[in-house]
Amino acid sequence: MQRLQDLAAIGATPEGGVCRLALTDADRDARAQLMAWMREAGLTVQVDAIGNLFGTRAGTASADGADAAPVMTGSHIDSVATGGRYDGSYGVIAGLEVLRWMDAHGIRTRRPITLAAFTNEEGVRWQPDMMGSLVHAGDLPLQQALDARDRDGLRLGDELRRIGADGALPVGTIRPSAYVELHIEQGPRLEAEGVTIGAVQDLQGIAWREVTIEGQSNHAGTTPLDLRRDAGLAAARLTVWLHALAERTGGGMVATVGQLALHPGLVNVVPGRATLTVDLRHTDAAVLDSALAELDAWLQALAAGHGLRIGCRALADSPPVRFDARLVELIEDRARARGLSVCRMTSGAGHDAQMIARIAPAAMIFVPSAAGLSHNPREHTAPADLAHGARVLADVLRTLADE
Amino acid sequence: MQRLQDLAAIGATPEGGVCRLALTDADRDARAQLMAWMREAGLTVQVDAIGNLFGTRAGTASADGADAAPVMTGSHIDSVATGGRYDGSYGVIAGLEVLRWMDAHGIRTRRPITLAAFTNEEGVRWQPDMMGSLVHAGDLPLQQALDARDRDGLRLGDELRRIGADGALPVGTIRPSAYVELHIEQGPRLEAEGVTIGAVQDLQGIAWREVTIEGQSNHAGTTPLDLRRDAGLAAARLTVWLHALAERTGGGMVATVGQLALHPGLVNVVPGRATLTVDLRHTDAAVLDSALAELDAWLQALAAGHGLRIGCRALADSPPVRFDARLVELIEDRARARGLSVCRMTSGAGHDAQMIARIAPAAMIFVPSAAGLSHNPREHTAPADLAHGARVLADVLRTLADE
Ligand SMILES: NC(=O)NCCC(=O)O
Ligand SMILES: NC(=O)NCCC(=O)O
Numbered sequence: 001m002q003r004l005q006d007l008a009a010i011g012a013t014p015e016g017g018v019c020r021l022a023l024t025d026a027d028r029d030a031r032a033q034l035m036a037w038m039r040e041a042g043l044t045v046q047v048d049a050i051g052n053l054f055g056t057r058a059g060t061a062s063a064d065g066a067d068a069a070p071v072m073t074g075s076h077i078d079s080v081a082t083g084g085r086y087d088g089s090y091g092v093i094a095g096l097e098v099l100r101w102m103d104a105h106g107i108r109t110r111r112p113i114t115l116a117a118f119t120n121e122e123g124v125r126w127q128p129d130m131m132g133s134l135v136h137a138g139d140l141p142l143q144q145a146l147d148a149r150d151r152d153g154l155r156l157g158d159e160l161r162r163i164g165a166d167g168a169l170p171v172g173t174i175r176p177s178a179y180v181e182l183h184i185e186q187g188p189r190l191e192a193e194g195v196t197i198g199a200v201q202d203l204q205g206i207a208w209r210e211v212t213i214e215g216q217s218n219h220a221g222t223t224p225l226d227l228r229r230d231a232g233l234a235a236a237r238l239t240v241w242l243h244a245l246a247e248r249t250g251g252g253m254v255a256t257v258g259q260l261a262l263h264p265g266l267v268n269v270v271p272g273r274a275t276l277t278v279d280l281r282h283t284d285a286a287v288l289d290s291a292l293a294e295l296d297a298w299l300q301a302l303a304a305g306h307g308l309r310i311g312c313r314a315l316a317d318s319p320p321v322r323f324d325a326r327l328v329e330l331i332e333d334r335a336r337a338r339g340l341s342v343c344r345m346t347s348g349a350g351h352d353a354q355m356i357a358r359i360a361p362a363a364m365i366f367v368p369s370a371a372g373l374s375h376n377p378r379e380h381t382a383p384a385d386l387a388h389g390a391r392v393l394a395d396v397l398r399t400l401a402d403e
Numbered sequence: 404m405q406r407l408q409d410l411a412a413i414g415a416t417p418e419g420g421v422c423r424l425a426l427t428d429a430d431r432d433a434r435a436q437l438m439a440w441m442r443e444a445g446l447t448v449q450v451d452a453i454g455n456l457f458g459t460r461a462g463t464a465s466a467d468g469a470d471a472a473p474v475m476t477g478s479h480i481d482s483v484a485t486g487g488r489y490d491g492s493y494g495v496i497a498g499l500e501v502l503r504w505m506d507a508h509g510i511r512t513r514r515p516i517t518l519a520a521f522t523n524e525e526g527v528r529w530q531p532d533m534m535g536s537l538v539h540a541g542d543l544p545l546q547q548a549l550d551a552r553d554r555d556g557l558r559l560g561d562e563l564r565r566i567g568a569d570g571a572l573p574v575g576t577i578r579p580s581a582y583v584e585l586h587i588e589q590g591p592r593l594e595a596e597g598v599t600i601g602a603v604q605d606l607q608g609i610a611w612r613e614v615t616i617e618g619q620s621n622h623a624g625t626t627p628l629d630l631r632r633d634a635g636l637a638a639a640r641l642t643v644w645l646h647a648l649a650e651r652t653g654g655g656m657v658a659t660v661g662q663l664a665l666h667p668g669l670v671n672v673v674p675g676r677a678t679l680t681v682d683l684r685h686t687d688a689a690v691l692d693s694a695l696a697e698l699d700a701w702l703q704a705l706a707a708g709h710g711l712r713i714g715c716r717a718l719a720d721s722p723p724v725r726f727d728a729r730l731v732e733l734i735e736d737r738a739r740a741r742g743l744s745v746c747r748m749t750s751g752a753g754h755d756a757q758m759i760a761r762i763a764p765a766a767m768i769f770v771p772s773a774a775g776l777s778h779n780p781r782e783h784t785a786p787a788d789l790a791h792g793a794r795v796l797a798d799v800l801r802t803l804a805d806e
Contacts, residue, residue, distance in 0.1 A: 236639035
């Protein structure tokens with residue numbers, strides 16, 4: 001899949017990965033490249049007001065009939081700062097290759113097929129993640145998304161305009177009849193079990209919190225332990241406690257403190273302030289909610305016990321998602337028909353499919369990630385697996401687009 | 404002490420404190436101001452090759468006799484990034500006021516009195532701390548100090564030249580007959596006990612370490628807990644363990660993680676690398692050494708148990724210091740003679756006096772710090788206490804300079 005490697009050159013990092021944060025210059029360049037390829041493939045390109053990019057291949061059915069709603073596939077082309085070459089981009093480029101392959105083989109479908117690249121899926125620069133698809137699904141008001149601010153205070157809407165990605169299409173215009181997203185697993189399971197295709201039947205709930213701990217900065221040499229209000233120590237206790245909570249809860253719960261800043265951050269000063277993020281996930285909404293309630297209670301006790309002020313702000317909350325049962329079966333079926341091993345599975349990561357699932361039947365196809373590595377420059381999927389995934393996607397899209 | 408407030412205007416922060424990191428533009432401006440005041444007070448100003456600043460008031464004894472060695476007082480005028488107005492600057496400005504007061508009252512002394520402001524006492528930009536006085540004492544080679552690099556890779560020697568603070572005087576030229584440093588306590592004890600003057604008889608040992616933890620960055624949603632090599636979680640465990648070590652060791656041991664950076668530092672990425680500092684202090688060298696050995700062993704076990712690579716680098720190591728018994732008694736005596744309450748005490752902070760103690764009898768005078776706050780913009784000492792400390796310093800200096 002040469003175009004996948006070509007796209008990875010935009011925002012390439014010395015470690016062999018990709019840094020293409022949403023709405024940066026690298027994202028702008030990647031968008032331009034993708035749109036050029038879409039036009040080259042004869043697709044009709046449209047950009048909506050949140051920067052979601054759509055390329056549509058016409059169907060044979062009449063444009064105002066019951067079959068006018070397109071089947072949609074796609075993903076995103078933004079990355080985390082230490083991203084790999086496959087997360088998101090694979091689904092977009094594979095979708096493009098499938099449409100080109102249909103052209104090359106003279107294959108026409110009744111319904112149009114739309115290839116989508118959603119804005120700011122990663123959510124590392126602006127929260128929540130899966131932002132473009134959430135706006136598309138109508139569950140995040142456009143204005144609220146445009147007004148989001150990144151760590152440097154930059155407004156999403158301003159950055160969107162700066163890179164010329166603010167399109168004319170009203171958000172949510174394209175209502176698909178079905179949505180299928182092809183993606184790397186980003187986890188270790190398919191490789192560990194020697195399975196080629198994952199038919200993703202659900203996706204765990206995701207809660208992101210920003211916790212701010214205020215204590216008192218003081219001298220590291222002269223302040224007795226019992227007189228300290230050490231925000232850094234409290235952040236450390238939280239990190240350790242959170243991990244234990246996830247272990248204790250079980251059922252695949254994961255908890256991560258990925259971001260942490262200490263203020264003033266000096267070797268001989270007791271930290272007066274700590275700001276950190278919590279990423280908590282579980283497949284069962286009730287279990288996730290009760291863990292979040294435990295977190296709140298624990299933070300209150302921590303604050304009271306150590307003379308701290310603690311704030312906890314929601315950055316994102318996506319409930320668990322169950323994908324469309326018939327689509328999942330179709331994916332299984334088409335994988336088997338090609339002689340590929342397939343298993344049903346849960347997605348640990350958030351995906352645009354979970355948002356589009358709110359407005360159309362949706363499901364996902366996973367292919368293995370080497371060593372389960374993702375959000376890491378060494379993210380890798382074997383070329384043969386990339387091709388297998390694309391073939392299953394092609395078969396599923398043809399079926400759906402001829403229904 | 405108006406000049407103390409005037410000096411605080413240089414590098415003043417909105418919070419009411421001072422940010423005057425060593426060899427920054429603010430340090431340059433403060434040095435220029437101090438030298439102007441020194442010259443105005445009739446002192447002979449000299450700057451050595453590491454930027455230590457000396458202002459000498461001549462004595463009445465012949466310049467080549469046995470009484471030619473000056474009594475020295477002083478401290479430093481650099482600050483931490485979130486510093487207060489008193490740490491260091493108080494000792495320097497009070498020394499200046501004492502010399503001006505002697506002039507005003509026609510007081511001559513046999514020995515010269517030298518007022519010193521040592522370079523980079525805080526050690527937050529370049530390690531080790533107390534760098535200028537350590538070089539002056541001959542225990543850190545000049546070249547090694549000049550070659551130190553800050554977080555941005557800037558060489559101390561280059562910054563010294565940039566601000567024109569690289570003087571012509573060979574380091575270590577001025578050998579004092581005695582050294583007395585006046586300083587705020589920076590801790591809570593004097594205030595808590597209602598005592599005005601601390602006669603500092605010893606100073607705890609200080610060990611600074613930079614710990615680097617390398618794990619593997621991976622996706623926060625898809626990576627099961629048992630497959631993670633989470634450098635941030637390991638850093639948190641270290642922080643919590645270190646605090647427990649200090650509590651368990653007791654005897655006033657303090658431990659601080661003041662600085663911590665996670666890489667890549669993103670909400671949905673398991674941290675692949677953590678870099679943090681450890682500040683560990685105790686008055687007993689053997690206790691400190693054994694705690695450091697425990698730390699090493701614990702880090703090895705942590706690395707082995709969690710698939711991490713951990714490095715631990717010494718940034719500074721100052722053994723505990725016992726000050727000159729006769730000087731401590733003299734301070735006590737002069738405080739009592741003025742009707743001030745006085746107690747013997749240990750310094751929790753590092754000070755230039757501990758380095759000069761290697762080449763001359765040395766001791767320190769402490770005054771109370773409000774609420775024990777220091778390395779904090781709200782650092783404060785009551786004007787009356789500032790004046791008391793300066794009077795005791797004056798009496799001690801007169802005695803020593805007439806011996
Ligand atoms: N697929 C993916 O990495 N999405 C980012 C959102 C998440 O953190 O799961
Ligand atoms: N006095 C003072 O704050 N010195 C800085 C060195 C230390 O960390 O103790």
